[in-house]
Amino acid sequence: xxxxxxxxxxxxxxxxxxxxDNDAIHLSVDCVIFGYDDDGLKVLLMESDMSEFRGKLSLVxxxxxxxxxxxxxxxxxxLSCSNLDNVYLEQVEAFSKIKRHPIGRVITIAYYSLLxxxxxxITDKKQRMLRWVAxxxxxxxxxxxxxxxxxxxxxxxxxxxxYPIGFNLLPSKFSLKQLQExxxxxxxxxxxxxxxxxxLNSLDILIDLNKNQDDVAHLPxxxxxxxxxxxxxxxxxxxxxxxx
Amino acid sequence: xxxxxxxxxxxxxxxxxxxxDNDAIHLSVDCVIFGYDDDGLKVLLMESDMSEFRGKLSLVxxxxxxxxxxxxxxxxxxLSCSNLDNVYLEQVEAFSKIKRHPIGRVITIAYYSLLxxxxxxITDKKQRMLRWVAxxxxxxxxxxxxxxxxxxxxxxxxxxxxYPIGFNLLPSKFSLKQLQExxxxxxxxxxxxxxxxxxLNSLDILIDLNKNQDDVAHLPxxxxxxxxxxxxxxxxxxxxxxxx
DNA sequence: ACAAAAGTGTTGACGATACACCCATGC
DNA sequence: GCATGGGTGTATCGTCAACACTTTTGT
Numbered sequence: 001x002x003x004x005x006x007x008x009x010x011x012x013x014x015x016x017x018x019x020x021d022n023d024a025i026h027l028s029v030d031c032v033i034f035g036y037d038d039d040g041l042k043v044l045l046m047e048s049d050m051s052e053f054r055g056k057l058s059l060v061x062x063x064x065x066x067x068x069x070x071x072x073x074x075x076x077x078x079l080s081c082s083n084l085d086n087v088y089l090e091q092v093e094a095f096s097k098i099k100r101h102p103i104g105r106v107i108t109i110a111y112y113s114l115l116x117x118x119x120x121x122i123t124d125k126k127q128r129m130l131r132w133v134a135x136x137x138x139x140x141x142x143x144x145x146x147x148x149x150x151x152x153x154x155x156x157x158x159x160x161x162x163y164p165i166g167f168n169l170l171p172s173k174f175s176l177k178q179l180q181e182x183x184x185x186x187x188x189x190x191x192x193x194x195x196x197x198x199x200l201n202s203l204d205i206l207i208d209l210n211k212n213q214d215d216v217a218h219l220p221x222x223x224x225x226x227x228x229x230x231x232x233x234x235x236x237x238x239x240x241x242x243x244x
Numbered sequence: 245x246x247x248x249x250x251x252x253x254x255x256x257x258x259x260x261x262x263x264x265d266n267d268a269i270h271l272s273v274d275c276v277i278f279g280y281d282d283d284g285l286k287v288l289l290m291e292s293d294m295s296e297f298r299g300k301l302s303l304v305x306x307x308x309x310x311x312x313x314x315x316x317x318x319x320x321x322x323l324s325c326s327n328l329d330n331v332y333l334e335q336v337e338a339f340s341k342i343k344r345h346p347i348g349r350v351i352t353i354a355y356y357s358l359l360x361x362x363x364x365x366i367t368d369k370k371q372r373m374l375r376w377v378a379x380x381x382x383x384x385x386x387x388x389x390x391x392x393x394x395x396x397x398x399x400x401x402x403x404x405x406x407y408p409i410g411f412n413l414l415p416s417k418f419s420l421k422q423l424q425e426x427x428x429x430x431x432x433x434x435x436x437x438x439x440x441x442x443x444l445n446s447l448d449i450l451i452d453l454n455k456n457q458d459d460v461a462h463l464p465x466x467x468x469x470x471x472x473x474x475x476x477x478x479x480x481x482x483x484x485x486x487x488x
Numbered sequence: 489a490c491a492a493a494a495g496t497g498t499t500g501a502c503g504a505t506a507c508a509c510c511c512a513t514g515c
Numbered sequence: 516g517c518a519t520g521g522g523t524g525t526a527t528c529g530t531c532a533a534c535a536c537t538t539t540t541g542t
Contacts, residue, residue: 024268025310027351066269066349070340094338094353096314105310107271109338177521194523195505202503218519219512421494438496439532446530462493463539495538504529511522 028108029073030061032152035117035132036169040185042132052102053142074111080125088114088168092152100144112152114168160186164242167226175221183244205231272352273317274305276396279361279376280413284429286376288325296346297386318355324369332358332412336396344388356396358412404430408486411470419465427488449475
């Protein structure tokens with residue numbers, strides 16, 4: 001790979017940090033940032049800044065710095081996209097195919113993160129082209145990022161069935177219908193309304209806010225919030241499975 | 245950290261490869277090799293070759309080479325311990341605490357592996373002090389290896405409940421009692437014999453070998469093997485959960 | 489004959505599924 | 516008054532848990 005080729009020069013500029021040592025193995029952290037609103041499940045993506053992938057969508061991420069852990073790097077990436085910290089964040093897998101990055105050997109650790117779109121304004125600090133893309137509209141991506149996204153989505157689906165992490169994606173006040181729609185959307189399934197409500201009732205982890213929707217052209221639904229404290233106690237006691 | 249100190253010299257010698265560039269972040273792959281026999285669940289460990297951890301137990305692993313994937317590195321480590329390849333191997337997590345390795349910044353990716361102790365002779369190719377250690381006798385370990393082991397064991401337990409990966413640990417011919425003991429040992433639970441047998445019967449993934457134990461001082465048990473082909477078909481059809 | 493483990497059935501409780509009608513609100 | 520979505524109950528089925536006695540073999 002000649003360093004005099006103009007495309008390579010561009011790459012050298014944009015990703016200079018990882019080119020300091022051509023023989024080394026480099027490490028990056030990529031984030032699959034899932035967001036949810038009434039339109040469905042979306043992922044925060046940027047347009048790739050590499051000429052090989054011009055126009056292609058890419059995950060947000062960064063090269064790992066020497067004085068930070070993988071999680072800290074992911075948190076920095078989150079902060080660079082939106083002003084919020086304290087969002088749900090979980091490591092998924094390391095991807096290490098030899099040729100996955102065109103300019104050298106880069107191994108990436110994937111994290112996924114969950115947030116409520118309506119409550120987190122995107123304020124990109126790195127002049128990237130960030131935008132929310134509906135999960136089922138994402139086709140080709142830069143690098144092996146589609147593979148990473150697919151793996152993270154599968155992990156999210158698994159996790160959502162076993163633990164109530166969906167409450168990181170839903171607004172803090174929600175109706176049972178919204179909750180059901182969330183599960184139907186994320187898991188791509190249909191649920192029976194009455195059975196779903198009975199299930200949630202028996203789990204006893206919602207707080208009845210004694211409030212109703214307003215401004216809706218029909219019977220206003222009751223609003224609930226998630227009882228984190230109660231849930232924490234439950235998982236400590238036994239082999240608890242949320243099991244939606 | 246002075247390089248003239250004799251202990252440091254020893255470390256430099258033994259781990260010379262990862263000291264070539266003191267400023268870089270280095271990558272290793274560590275393997276939690278689980279083995280099982282009638283005595284229970286064990287892990288293949290070595291005595292640490294680092295003076296800081298003299299006498300402490302350590303996972304086996306290696307520095308990642310530039311021309312190999314993480315999985316290939318793990319497979320190489322497995323081959324260096326025992327002549328077998330084609331063993332169950334799965335990535336678990338990357339560990340990246342800043343001070344986890346005394347001689348520099350080393351991030352490690354943990355894999356766990358499953359094998360039948362009786363069918364895999366240990367033939368160490370690197371003159372380490374390898375031995376099988378019962379899982380409940382492992383206390384202190386070198387580096388953060390205890391933390392890594394604990395995480396891998398938790399992952400194994402989770403996985404064993406959902407998928408029949410236990411058949412990688414059991415002998416290829418086994419009795420229902422052996423199978424039940426396996427689940428009881430690995431999951432640290434007690435199971436009802438009749439309910440367990442009914443469960444396995446209903447799953448219909450065992451092959452009745454029409455053979456019995458011999459040389460036992462009691463009614464000889466029937467022997468079974470696992471029907472991999474049938475299981476593969478099952479998981480493709482629906483949302484299958486083994487659910488022991 | 490005895491010790492040791494193999495093998496076998498029934499019941500009751502609970503949770504999952506399937507399904508249809510009335511109610512409150514905004515327009 | 517009508518369109519829209521909210522809210523509720525019951526019957527059936529399958530699955531899980533609890534439980535004790537008889538059989539076969541080697542010594």
